Amino acid sequence: MKKGLKINKTATKDYITYLVVIAAFIIITFMNRGGMLNKRMQGLLVPVCCYIVMAISLNLTVGIMGELSLGHAGFMSLGAFTGVVVSQSLITAIPNDVIRLVISLAAGAVVAAVGGFLIGLPVLRLRGDYLAIVTLAFGEIIMDVINCLIVGHDSEGLHVIFNFRGDKTVADLNLAEGGSAIIKGAQGAVGTKTIATFTAGFIIIMITLFVVLNFVRSRSGRAVLAIRDNRIAAESVGVDVMKHKMIAFVISTTLAGMAGALYGLNFNMISADKFNFNTSILVLVFVVLGGLGNILGSIIAATVLYILPEVLRGLQDYRMLIYAVVLIVVMITTNNPKVRGLFLKIIPKRNKTEGGEAQ
Amino acid sequence: MEFLSYLISGLSLGSVYAIIALGYTMVYGIAKMLNFAHGDVIMVGGYISYIAVSYMGLPGWVSVIAAMVVCTVLGVLIEGLAYKPLRAATSLAVLITAIGVSYFLQNSALLIWGANFKTYPSVISGTLNLFDNRLSIPYVSMLTVVVCIVIMVGLTLFTSKTKMGKAMRACSEDKGAAQLMGINVNRTISVTFAIGSALAAIAGVLLCSSFPILKPTTGSMPGIKAFTAAVFGGIGSIPGAFLGGLLLGVIESFAKAYISTQLANTVVFAVLIIVLLVRPAGLLGKYVPEKV
Numbered sequence: 001m002k003k004g005l006k007i008n009k010t011a012t013k014d015y016i017t018y019l020v021v022i023a024a025f026i027i028i029t030f031m032n033r034g035g036m037l038n039k040r041m042q043g044l045l046v047p048v049c050c051y052i053v054m055a056i057s058l059n060l061t062v063g064i065m066g067e068l069s070l071g072h073a074g075f076m077s078l079g080a081f082t083g084v085v086v087s088q089s090l091i092t093a094i095p096n097d098v099i100r101l102v103i104s105l106a107a108g109a110v111v112a113a114v115g116g117f118l119i120g121l122p123v124l125r126l127r128g129d130y131l132a133i134v135t136l137a138f139g140e141i142i143m144d145v146i147n148c149l150i151v152g153h154d155s156e157g158l159h160v161i162f163n164f165r166g167d168k169t170v171a172d173l174n175l176a177e178g179g180s181a182i183i184k185g186a187q188g189a190v191g192t193k194t195i196a197t198f199t200a201g202f203i204i205i206m207i208t209l210f211v212v213l214n215f216v217r218s219r220s221g222r223a224v225l226a227i228r229d230n231r232i233a234a235e236s237v238g239v240d241v242m243k244h245k246m247i248a249f250v251i252s253t254t255l256a257g258m259a260g261a262l263y264g265l266n267f268n269m270i271s272a273d274k275f276n277f278n279t280s281i282l283v284l285v286f287v288v289l290g291g292l293g294n295i296l297g298s299i300i301a302a303t304v305l306y307i308l309p310e311v312l313r314g315l316q317d318y319r320m321l322i323y324a325v326v327l328i329v330v331m332i333t334t335n336n337p338k339v340r341g342l343f344l345k346i347i348p349k350r351n352k353t354e355g356g357e358a359q
Numbered sequence: 360m361e362f363l364s365y366l367i368s369g370l371s372l373g374s375v376y377a378i379i380a381l382g383y384t385m386v387y388g389i390a391k392m393l394n395f396a397h398g399d400v401i402m403v404g405g406y407i408s409y410i411a412v413s414y415m416g417l418p419g420w421v422s423v424i425a426a427m428v429v430c431t432v433l434g435v436l437i438e439g440l441a442y443k444p445l446r447a448a449t450s451l452a453v454l455i456t457a458i459g460v461s462y463f464l465q466n467s468a469l470l471i472w473g474a475n476f477k478t479y480p481s482v483i484s485g486t487l488n489l490f491d492n493r494l495s496i497p498y499v500s501m502l503t504v505v506v507c508i509v510i511m512v513g514l515t516l517f518t519s520k521t522k523m524g525k526a527m528r529a530c531s532e533d534k535g536a537a538q539l540m541g542i543n544v545n546r547t548i549s550v551t552f553a554i555g556s557a558l559a560a561i562a563g564v565l566l567c568s569s570f571p572i573l574k575p576t577t578g579s580m581p582g583i584k585a586f587t588a589a590v591f592g593g594i595g596s597i598p599g600a601f602l603g604g605l606l607l608g609v610i611e612s613f614a615k616a617y618i619s620t621q622l623a624n625t626v627v628f629a630v631l632i633i634v635l636l637v638r639p640a641g642l643l644g645k646y647v648p649e650k651v
Contacts, residue, residue: 125639130635138581141628165619268394317470337447
């Protein structure tokens with residue numbers, strides 16, 4: 001009675017996060033069944049799920065680990081193209097869409113995990129802005145390398161050409177009868193059979209939440225928080241900085257790869273340029289506006305900010321301008337002590353914890 | 360001869376990067392922020408110069424001055440409206456604001472000048488032919504390199520000799536202490552932004568003279584590259600930005616010529632990663648170990 005039934009504050013917060021996501025999924029599913037969503041909104045469902053996972057996973061790196069990453073889209077890209085290649089090659093072997101989707105997502109996650117580990121080795125030795133610029137560099141490198149790939153599949157298996165001189169085409173793959181190209185260099189993946197569903201999106205969000213929330217409360221998670229708050233102090237009590245940072249970073253990239261795989265399988269064509277620096281920045285904006293280290297905040301920010309430009313579509317060319325102004329105004333109002341003081345006077349009953357989390 | 364011509368085009372491109380990187384590094388040194396909108400100020404400079412030459416028929420050098428004036432005002436405005444309220448905020452908050460400013464500038468340019476690219480009329484044309492026409496050097500390249508060296512020397516003298524320059528160095532060292540010594544920190548930061556933006560305008564004109572395609576996103580990639588150059592040389596260091604810019608330009612030019620056009624950026628970024636692993640604070644940056 002003393003210990004068993006006591007639910008502490010952090011656990012309550014976690015349960016609320018799960019509940020919000022489940023409730024949102026149920027409501028949106030019913031709205032969709034009832035025909036309350038138009039075509040455009042339906043098209044947004046899966047990408048929103050992917051970006052929510054991206055935001056939560058980046059929050060693990062930026063908010064919880066405290067290191068700025070500007071190349072998160074690169075891992076999404078690794079996952080996306082792996083997912084597409086796996087799904088397209090297994091199309092005859094495994095006709096069931098659901099099983100193929102699960103395998104593709106797992107493959108995307110594994111490749112992104114390996115990529116995250118290899119990139120983490122040099123990156124995590126650096127600090128601050130130097131770490132940020134190297135993640136940016138890796139993001140651009142991944143994009144360029146995928147842009148050079150030509151991949152095809154036929155009865156003999158996969159054919160891959162690395163087209164770094166720019167003189168190869170799909171014809172150089174020498175595909176057998178009945179084979180097809182999956183990735184066509186700079187054009188990206190074309191003719192992908194789209195098998196992503198909103199339910200799959202919901203499930204990967206739940207997996208992500210489960211992984212990240214449990215990680216933060218684990219031994220390794222506490223070590224990462226200690227490193228973020230004071231690296232030297234953590235080191236001096238025997239915390240292995242590199243190891244725990246690496247665990248957090250690889251989890252973050254794995255989840256990004258999974259989200260990428262689902263994203264890639266949601267469009268019948270996608271190019272590597274989609275996952276450029278701007279996409280990394282877009283996800284970073286979700287994380288910062290949602291509040292560093294605040295998982296529910298990331299989910300809400302990703303949803304609202306991803307849908308906002310679509311809602312503003314009526315304003316055409318002005319929509320990105322408005323988006324930019326919203327971004328600047330929100331940052332100033334939440335971070336300037338004077339403006340914030342003014343808000344706190346108007347709404348005196350704002351709880352204190354919220355201010356503390358935004359640090 | 361081929362080698363020499365690649366080297367020269369690399370130096371010319373590198374000089375443009377160096378000029379942009381000088382702006383980046385000065386702002387970083389003093390405000391400790393990554394000004395992602397810097398690349399877009401370059402784009403604005405390019406457009407202003409384009410308008411002055413094409414629509415108003417002004418001579419090239421007047422268009423450069425016009426671009427510098429507009430960009431300086433723009434830089435100070437951006438600093439005052441967007442960054443000044445966030446002086447005490449975390450660096451991530453300022454970074455996101457800078458990204459917001461960058462979006463704002465790009466989309467304003469899109470609304471004003473349209474999405475179609477404009478062909479920039481070169482400020483100087485013609486080439487210098489040497490060795491029986493086997494080596495031709497565009498005058499623009501020579502001018503770019505010269506301008507870059509002049510700016511580098513000028514900035515070094517400015518920061519070491521003048522009162523304002525010394526104030527800048529003091530602020531970048533310790534803002535609180537500088538304020539106690541009677542330095543107006545806010546004004547010093549504004550002046551830094553003004554200088555950085557004026558340099559961006561010059562870089563914009565030179566960049567568009569070498570690569571005459573002007574569109575709202577013209578500044579983003581050179582901006583990122585120049586940021587890379589600044590880190591490469593050691594961010595906060597003026598000679599470092601100069602050296603980093605030149606090296607980056609030359610590496611990019613050689614990578615394009617001898618390795619692969621597609622992977623030129625990859626080579627540049629790979630070199631950056633290797634340099635940072637060996638020297639974590641860049642080529643000329645000071646590595647400050649943490650003291651407990």
